[in-house]
Amino acid sequence: MTPGDSEPLTDYSEDGVDLTLIRWMLSLSPAERLEVLQQHVDEIRNIQKLNAGR
């Protein structure tokens, strides 16, 4: 749904899920969504490596 549609947009669902993140992910293609996940995982692994042994 986009702004201007009849149903009002909400940022969070009643159970606390960030719907804006879901809508952003849905704006991407499935392959792009997988790239986003890959980038996050790579970044987390890099941070873990930088902090290894601390």
Add this chain to the structure above:
Amino acid sequence: MPEGSFVAILRTLSGAGVDFIVVGGVAATLYGSPGQTFDVDMVHSQEPENISRLLGALQNLDAIYRIQPERRLRPSASHPASPEHQNFLTRYGPMDLLGTIGRGLSYSDLLSDSVIMKAAEDLTVRVIDLETLIAIKEELATEKDRAMLPILQRTLEERRKLGYTPQQ
């Protein structure tokens, strides 16, 4: 930018002609769920020819069992033919082979509840459908599954509002 490890694992299996269905966090991501996972989970066909192709792919992936990586234990034919979960570390990262999921659902059980999706511009893979993924997590209801459920359910709702097809 080098190809990501998720896609590299899927591409290796697909290139070897392995029949499998992507499940778990990578499947959820392909549907637009903003969760996090570090491994690729898949249910594979346990037909003997497929097990043979799978073993070849595991060799190409340099797969060893994750439980004791220092021992570098490699799978033999009997292992992927088991209904149990097999957790591997590959040259591209962690990968889990699941003989069955939920209450004993196998590759052939799940085929009708899966769709073909693009995991990369030139790579298509079979993925469990989101409704079935949610139903299995509701049924299992482990702490991890329960934590993921609201995100998956809201993702499904948003997809329905937008009128998305299963492949989108």
